[in-house]
Amino acid sequence: xxxxxxxxxxxxxxxxxxxxxxxxxxxxxxxxxxxxxxxxxxxxxxxxxxxxxxxxxxxxxxxxxxxxxxxxxxxxxxxxxxxxxxxxxxxxxxxxxxxxxxxxxxxxxxxxxxxxxxxxxxxxxxxxxxxxxxxxxxxxxxx
Amino acid sequence: xxxxxxxxxxxxxxxxxxxxxxxxxxxxxxxxxxxxxxxxxxxxxxxxxxxxxxxxxxxxxxxxxxxxxxxxxxxxxxxxxxxxxxxxxxxxxxxxxxxxxxxxxxxxxxxxxxxxxxxxxxxxxxxxxxxxxxxxxxxxxxxxxxxxxxxxxxxxxxxxxxxxxxxxxxxxxxxxxxxxxxxxxxxxxxxxxxxxxxxxxxxxxxxxxxxxxxxxxxxxxxxxxxxxxxxxxxxxxxxxxxxxxxxxxxxxxxxxxxxxxxxxxxxxxxxxxxxxxxxxxxxxxxxxxxxxxxxxxxxxxxxxxxxxxxxxxxxxxxxxxxxxxxxxxxxxxxxxxxxxxxxxxxxxxxxxxxxxxxxxxxxxxxxxxxxxxxxxxxxxxxxxxxxxxxxxxxxxxxxxxxxxxxxxxxxxxxxxxxxxxxxxxxxxxxxx
Numbered sequence: 001x002x003x004x005x006x007x008x009x010x011x012x013x014x015x016x017x018x019x020x021x022x023x024x025x026x027x028x029x030x031x032x033x034x035x036x037x038x039x040x041x042x043x044x045x046x047x048x049x050x051x052x053x054x055x056x057x058x059x060x061x062x063x064x065x066x067x068x069x070x071x072x073x074x075x076x077x078x079x080x081x082x083x084x085x086x087x088x089x090x091x092x093x094x095x096x097x098x099x100x101x102x103x104x105x106x107x108x109x110x111x112x113x114x115x116x117x118x119x120x121x122x123x124x125x126x127x128x129x130x131x132x133x134x135x136x137x138x139x140x141x142x143x
Numbered sequence: 144x145x146x147x148x149x150x151x152x153x154x155x156x157x158x159x160x161x162x163x164x165x166x167x168x169x170x171x172x173x174x175x176x177x178x179x180x181x182x183x184x185x186x187x188x189x190x191x192x193x194x195x196x197x198x199x200x201x202x203x204x205x206x207x208x209x210x211x212x213x214x215x216x217x218x219x220x221x222x223x224x225x226x227x228x229x230x231x232x233x234x235x236x237x238x239x240x241x242x243x244x245x246x247x248x249x250x251x252x253x254x255x256x257x258x259x260x261x262x263x264x265x266x267x268x269x270x271x272x273x274x275x276x277x278x279x280x281x282x283x284x285x286x287x288x289x290x291x292x293x294x295x296x297x298x299x300x301x302x303x304x305x306x307x308x309x310x311x312x313x314x315x316x317x318x319x320x321x322x323x324x325x326x327x328x329x330x331x332x333x334x335x336x337x338x339x340x341x342x343x344x345x346x347x348x349x350x351x352x353x354x355x356x357x358x359x360x361x362x363x364x365x366x367x368x369x370x371x372x373x374x375x376x377x378x379x380x381x382x383x384x385x386x387x388x389x390x391x392x393x394x395x396x397x398x399x400x401x402x403x404x405x406x407x408x409x410x411x412x413x414x415x416x417x418x419x420x421x422x423x424x425x426x427x428x429x430x431x432x433x434x435x436x437x438x439x440x441x442x443x444x445x446x447x448x449x450x451x452x453x454x455x456x457x458x459x460x461x462x463x464x465x466x467x468x469x470x471x472x473x474x475x476x477x478x479x480x481x482x483x484x485x486x487x488x489x490x491x492x493x494x495x496x497x498x499x500x501x502x503x504x505x506x507x508x509x510x511x512x513x514x515x516x517x518x519x520x521x522x523x524x525x526x527x528x529x530x531x532x533x534x535x536x537x538x539x540x541x542x543x544x545x546x547x548x549x550x551x552x553x554x555x556x557x558x559x560x561x562x563x564x565x566x567x568x569x570x571x572x573x574x575x
Contacts (some may be wrong), residue, residue, distance in 0.1 A: 005525065007524070009553070011553070011558065039531070042530065044527060044530070046525055060520075061553070063556055065520055065522075065555065067520065067523050098525075129556075134333070
């Protein structure tokens with residue numbers, strides 16, 4: 001149920017994001033979802049890619065600092081209010097969300113959202129127990 | 144004006160005679176009372192009686208900052224602790240300071256040498272001296288304090304900081320002499336010019352600035368902004384504290400109080416003595432200190448000595464304003480900072496091979512220290528909060544080790560320039 005996300009440290013200077021995507025492109029790695037968190041001095045680029053192990057390897061050898069984290073890919077209907085159900089479940093069970101961001105999605109009926117939570121196992125249990133669909137990593141990488 | 148005219152204006156021959164007499168007695172004391180020196184003398188086969196002329200000082204061993212660290216805290220003291228009445232410290236590389244001690248006599252000598260320096264700078268008992276050097280372990284604050292009292296001036300023990308109050312008292316008390324680091328004096332000037340100061344009430348005439356290197360360009364700025372004479376004072380805790388040397392009103396170098404210190408300039412590579420007029424590393428021997436005398440202490444400060452008589456009438460040798468260091472020590476806001484201190488903190492944080500850069504700049508009037516740290520895999524997580532926490536913890540740990548605050552900037556790996564495999568540790572953008 002868990003999906004591997006890779007995070008890359010970026011200094012706030014021009015050309016760094018382009019360099020990351022170049023390295024991935026040269027190695028034929030496809031980006032499935034991305035988000036950037038930034039402060040005045042630095043940014044953290046978070047990616048879901050089709051081959052996380054290889055991505056970590058090629059980015060490290062290109063000189064980037066990379067870490068991997070387990071996140072959840074939550075599928076919700078593409079209609080108003082659908083996301084709030086999943087959020088409510090987590091909230092009611094005292095599971096904090098560090099951050100979340102949306103996927104590039106090809107199915108017009110469904111939306112995919114990446115959840116980074118503190119207690120991953122608890123979140124899986126509560127979300128699936130409440131009828132919310134989590135997408136497996138295999139499926140996510142192949143999207 | 145002189146404080147001790149007979150010593151300040153005696154012939155070169157007389158000065159050398161006094162120095163030799165005092166050197167002989169110092170070597171005797173060191174041999175008998177300080178095991179560190181006795182061991183060094185024995186290794187070289189030197190006995191106190193071997194010192195027959197001033198030139199023989201060349202055969203005596205140097206003392207380095209490392210020696211002082213190795214003997215922490217009291218290993219270099221030449222008197223029993225019951226005779227020590229004061230301890231001071233200068234910053235060390237791993238948080239442990241270098242400790243220096245003073246007997247009652249030492250404090251008296253120090254006060255008198257500071258009074259001599261201040262008199263040289265045109266200060267008299269009629270003056271109000273605002274002392275904005277830090278009070279505490281640092282020798283600057285108390286050194287100036289007792290000097291001003293010995294001189295009979297009225298001293299305002301402000302210590303550093305609290306600029307609004309500094310300016311208020313300066314106006315209300317009619318402060319005529321300001322003693323602090325040159326960068327703080329510039330900062331105060333900026334604040335004063337920003338408004339709220341009645342310039343008719345500012346009676347400042349002299350600034351006695353030291354504890355960090357500064358340039359003639361800064362002197363000009365300080366003199367213009369405060370409408371004062373700005374003079375350089377020199378000293379270091381290991382040798383005395385402030386009061387080793389000071390500029391007179393001629394501003395042609397700093398007169399060294401040679402009846403209490405022998406100054407040499409050496410080639411920092413070979414350790415060979417250099418003649419007057421040649422640039423090299425300053426080395427001081429404290430002749431009269433009782434509690435903590437040092438023999439040929441290597442200051443790492445670069446300067447030149449001039450022996451010709453000054454227009455002020457003093458015959459004391461002059462040293463050129465310190466222009467640099469032979470090691471990588473930085474002086475930031477009057478505080479000594481070594482890159483190795485930063486390294487030790489990063490090692491504490493679990494970095495096995497930390498890459499960092501100290502970037503020093505002058506923002507407005509104040510020195511500004513930014514420490515760039517290359518982020519490594521082990522420091523990094525996907526959370527912004529994780530990195531912000533790391534910055535915060537680094538900042539507070541560095542503050543406790545360095546004694547000054549620094550901005551932490553996290554940078555990407557390999558972004559700090561390396562030369563021949565060794566990283567460059569310092570970028571100093573301050574004007575020289």
